[in-house]
Protein backbone atom coordinates (compact mmCIF):
# COMPACT_ATOMS: atom_id res chain seq x y z
CA UNK A 1 0.00 0.00 0.00
CA UNK A 2 3.03 2.25 0.53
CA UNK A 3 1.34 4.36 3.20
CA UNK A 4 3.33 6.95 5.10
CA UNK A 5 4.49 5.71 8.51
CA UNK A 6 6.11 8.30 10.76
CA UNK A 7 8.05 7.56 13.93
CA UNK A 8 7.84 10.41 16.44
CA UNK A 9 10.49 9.65 19.05
CA UNK A 10 9.49 12.79 21.01
CA UNK A 11 12.10 13.62 23.70
CA UNK A 12 13.57 10.08 23.60
CA UNK A 13 15.92 8.29 24.06
CA UNK A 14 18.10 10.22 26.50
CA UNK A 15 21.49 9.45 24.89
CA UNK A 16 22.95 9.36 21.38
CA UNK A 17 24.21 5.81 22.00
CA UNK A 18 20.67 4.60 22.64
CA UNK A 19 19.39 6.56 19.63
CA UNK A 20 21.97 4.90 17.37
CA UNK A 21 21.13 1.48 18.78
CA UNK A 22 17.40 1.96 18.17
CA UNK A 23 18.00 3.32 14.67
CA UNK A 24 20.26 0.39 13.73
CA UNK A 25 17.52 -2.05 14.71
CA UNK A 26 14.80 -0.43 12.58
CA UNK A 27 16.92 0.77 9.66
CA UNK A 28 16.57 -2.22 7.33
CA UNK A 29 12.81 -2.39 7.63
CA UNK A 30 12.51 1.39 7.30
CA UNK A 31 14.44 1.22 4.02
CA UNK A 32 11.84 -1.10 2.51
CA UNK A 33 8.80 1.09 3.19
CA UNK A 34 7.60 4.68 3.14
CA UNK A 35 8.89 5.44 6.64
CA UNK A 36 10.03 8.75 8.13
CA UNK A 37 12.04 8.78 11.36
CA UNK A 38 11.72 11.89 13.54
CA UNK A 39 14.35 11.68 16.29
CA UNK A 40 15.29 14.61 18.53
CA UNK A 41 16.92 17.19 16.19
CA UNK A 42 20.20 17.13 18.06
CA UNK A 43 20.70 13.48 17.07
CA UNK A 44 19.94 13.97 13.36
CA UNK A 45 23.45 14.53 12.05
CA UNK A 46 24.68 11.35 13.74
CA UNK A 47 21.87 9.24 12.31
CA UNK A 48 21.30 10.51 8.79
CA UNK A 49 22.14 7.92 6.18
CA UNK A 50 21.44 7.18 2.56
CA UNK A 51 17.99 5.87 1.68
CA UNK A 52 16.20 6.64 4.95
CA UNK A 53 13.77 9.54 5.24
CA UNK A 54 14.10 11.80 8.27
CA UNK A 55 11.99 14.52 9.83
CA UNK A 56 12.05 16.87 12.80
CA UNK A 57 9.41 17.29 15.48
CA UNK A 58 9.15 21.07 15.26
CA UNK A 59 10.65 24.08 13.49
CA UNK A 60 10.73 27.85 13.84
CA UNK A 61 8.81 30.29 11.61
CA UNK A 62 11.75 32.39 10.44
CA UNK A 63 14.69 31.54 8.24
CA UNK A 64 17.38 32.97 10.56
CA UNK A 65 18.07 35.69 13.09
CA UNK A 66 18.18 36.48 16.80
CA UNK A 67 15.91 33.70 18.04
CA UNK A 68 17.92 31.89 20.70
CA UNK A 69 17.38 28.16 20.76
CA UNK A 70 15.27 27.92 17.62
CA UNK A 71 15.93 25.80 14.50
CA UNK A 72 14.75 27.11 11.13
CA UNK A 73 13.21 25.06 8.30
CA UNK A 74 16.10 26.14 6.06
CA UNK A 75 18.63 24.65 8.51
CA UNK A 76 16.68 21.40 8.59
CA UNK A 77 16.45 21.25 4.79
CA UNK A 78 20.18 21.89 4.48
CA UNK A 79 20.83 18.63 6.36
CA UNK A 80 18.90 16.71 3.72
CA UNK A 81 15.89 16.32 6.02
CA UNK A 82 12.55 16.73 4.25
CA UNK A 83 9.76 16.39 6.81
CA UNK A 84 8.62 18.35 9.85
CA UNK A 85 5.88 17.60 12.37
CA UNK A 86 4.09 20.86 13.20
CA UNK A 87 1.53 21.64 15.90
CA UNK A 88 1.80 18.43 17.90
CA UNK A 89 -0.66 18.58 20.81
CA UNK A 90 2.24 18.40 23.28
CA UNK A 91 3.56 21.62 21.75
CA UNK A 92 0.11 23.20 21.61
CA UNK A 93 -0.59 22.38 25.26
CA UNK A 94 2.71 22.29 27.11
CA UNK A 95 4.52 24.93 25.02
CA UNK A 96 1.38 26.99 24.34
CA UNK A 97 1.73 27.06 20.56
CA UNK A 98 -1.20 28.82 18.90
CA UNK A 99 -2.97 28.15 15.58
CA UNK A 100 -1.45 31.42 14.31
CA UNK A 101 2.12 30.30 15.09
CA UNK A 102 1.38 26.94 13.55
CA UNK A 103 0.29 28.60 10.30
CA UNK A 104 3.48 30.68 10.28
CA UNK A 105 5.56 27.55 10.81
CA UNK A 106 3.75 25.72 8.00
CA UNK A 107 4.34 28.65 5.63
CA UNK A 108 8.03 28.89 6.44
CA UNK A 109 8.48 25.11 6.23
CA UNK A 110 6.86 25.01 2.79
CA UNK A 111 8.97 27.97 1.67
CA UNK A 112 12.09 26.03 2.68
CA UNK A 113 10.94 22.98 0.72
CA UNK A 114 9.97 20.80 3.71
CA UNK A 115 6.86 18.62 3.85
CA UNK A 116 4.88 19.53 6.99
CA UNK A 117 2.81 16.99 8.88
CA UNK A 118 0.31 19.03 10.88
CA UNK A 119 -1.24 17.50 13.99
CA UNK A 120 -4.87 18.14 14.83
CA UNK A 121 -7.28 16.62 17.32
CA UNK A 122 -9.66 17.28 20.17
CA UNK A 123 -9.35 16.82 23.93
CA UNK A 124 -11.76 14.58 25.80
CA UNK A 125 -15.22 16.14 25.95
CA UNK A 126 -14.62 18.63 23.14
CA UNK A 127 -16.63 18.63 19.94
CA UNK A 128 -14.32 16.92 17.44
CA UNK A 129 -15.52 18.68 14.31
CA UNK A 130 -15.69 22.12 15.87
CA UNK A 131 -12.08 21.75 17.07
CA UNK A 132 -10.85 20.35 13.76
CA UNK A 133 -12.64 23.07 11.79
CA UNK A 134 -10.89 25.71 13.83
CA UNK A 135 -7.50 24.00 13.55
CA UNK A 136 -7.61 23.48 9.78
CA UNK A 137 -9.39 26.60 8.62
CA UNK A 138 -6.26 28.36 7.33
CA UNK A 139 -4.34 25.25 6.30
CA UNK A 140 -3.95 24.59 2.59
CA UNK A 141 -5.72 21.48 1.33
CA UNK A 142 -2.56 19.76 0.15
CA UNK A 143 -0.89 19.79 3.57
CA UNK A 144 -0.73 16.35 5.24
CA UNK A 145 -2.70 16.21 8.52
CA UNK A 146 -2.30 13.79 11.41
CA UNK A 147 -5.49 13.22 13.41
CA UNK A 148 -4.31 12.61 16.97
CA UNK A 149 -7.11 12.93 19.52
CA UNK A 150 -5.46 13.98 22.78
CA UNK A 151 -7.23 11.31 24.81
CA UNK A 152 -5.64 8.63 22.61
CA UNK A 153 -2.03 9.81 22.92
CA UNK A 154 0.05 7.60 25.18
CA UNK A 155 -3.03 6.24 26.93
CA UNK A 156 -3.46 2.83 25.32
CA UNK A 157 -6.98 3.99 24.37
CA UNK A 158 -6.71 4.23 20.59
CA UNK A 159 -9.56 5.93 18.73
CA UNK A 160 -12.45 3.74 17.52
CA UNK A 161 -12.17 2.94 13.82
CA UNK A 162 -15.61 4.45 13.17
CA UNK A 163 -14.47 7.73 14.69
CA UNK A 164 -11.36 7.86 12.50
CA UNK A 165 -13.52 7.05 9.44
CA UNK A 166 -15.81 9.97 10.29
CA UNK A 167 -12.83 12.30 10.67
CA UNK A 168 -11.35 11.10 7.40
CA UNK A 169 -14.57 11.79 5.51
CA UNK A 170 -14.97 15.17 7.28
CA UNK A 171 -11.50 16.10 5.99
CA UNK A 172 -12.60 15.12 2.47
CA UNK A 173 -9.70 15.00 -0.01
CA UNK A 174 -6.97 15.88 2.46
CA UNK A 175 -4.22 13.36 3.23
CA UNK A 176 -4.81 12.13 6.79
CA UNK A 177 -2.62 10.02 9.07
CA UNK A 178 -3.85 8.57 12.37
CA UNK A 179 -1.89 8.81 15.63
CA UNK A 180 -2.69 7.81 19.21
CA UNK A 181 -1.73 4.53 20.89
CA UNK A 182 -0.93 2.85 17.59
CA UNK A 183 0.57 -0.63 18.01
CA UNK A 184 1.25 -3.60 15.76
CA UNK A 185 -2.18 -5.03 16.49
CA UNK A 186 -4.32 -2.02 15.64
CA UNK A 187 -2.06 -0.58 12.90
CA UNK A 188 -3.57 -2.63 10.00
CA UNK A 189 -7.07 -1.33 10.82
CA UNK A 190 -5.96 2.31 10.68
CA UNK A 191 -3.83 1.77 7.59
CA UNK A 192 -6.90 0.48 5.79
CA UNK A 193 -8.84 3.72 6.24
CA UNK A 194 -6.17 6.44 6.36
CA UNK A 195 -3.09 7.54 4.44
CA UNK A 196 -0.71 6.39 7.15
CA UNK A 197 0.30 6.51 10.80
CA UNK A 198 2.07 8.79 13.26
CA UNK A 199 3.53 6.50 15.90
CA UNK A 200 4.81 7.64 19.30
CA UNK A 201 5.61 5.14 22.06
CA UNK A 202 5.61 2.07 19.81
CA UNK A 203 8.27 3.66 17.57
CA UNK A 204 10.76 3.42 20.47
CA UNK A 205 10.40 -0.34 20.56
CA UNK A 206 12.29 -1.73 17.56
CA UNK A 207 10.38 -5.02 17.38
CA UNK A 208 6.99 -3.40 17.70
CA UNK A 209 7.81 -0.63 15.21
CA UNK A 210 9.19 -3.13 12.70
CA UNK A 211 5.94 -5.10 12.92
CA UNK A 212 3.98 -1.88 12.30
CA UNK A 213 6.12 -1.05 9.24
CA UNK A 214 5.76 -4.54 7.85
CA UNK A 215 1.98 -4.69 8.22
CA UNK A 216 1.66 -2.15 5.39
CA UNK A 217 1.45 -4.73 2.60
Ligand code: 13P
Pocket residue numbers: 008088148152153154155156179180181182198199200201202
Ligand atom coordinates in the same frame (compact mmCIF):
# COMPACT_ATOMS: atom_id res chain seq x y z
P1 13P B 1 1.56 7.38 21.18
O1 13P B 1 1.71 6.51 19.94
O2 13P B 1 2.61 7.14 22.21
O3 13P B 1 0.17 7.35 21.72
O4 13P B 1 1.84 8.89 20.68
C1 13P B 1 1.17 9.35 19.58
C2 13P B 1 1.80 10.62 19.19
O5 13P B 1 1.70 11.62 19.89
C3 13P B 1 2.59 10.62 17.93
O6 13P B 1 2.87 11.93 17.52
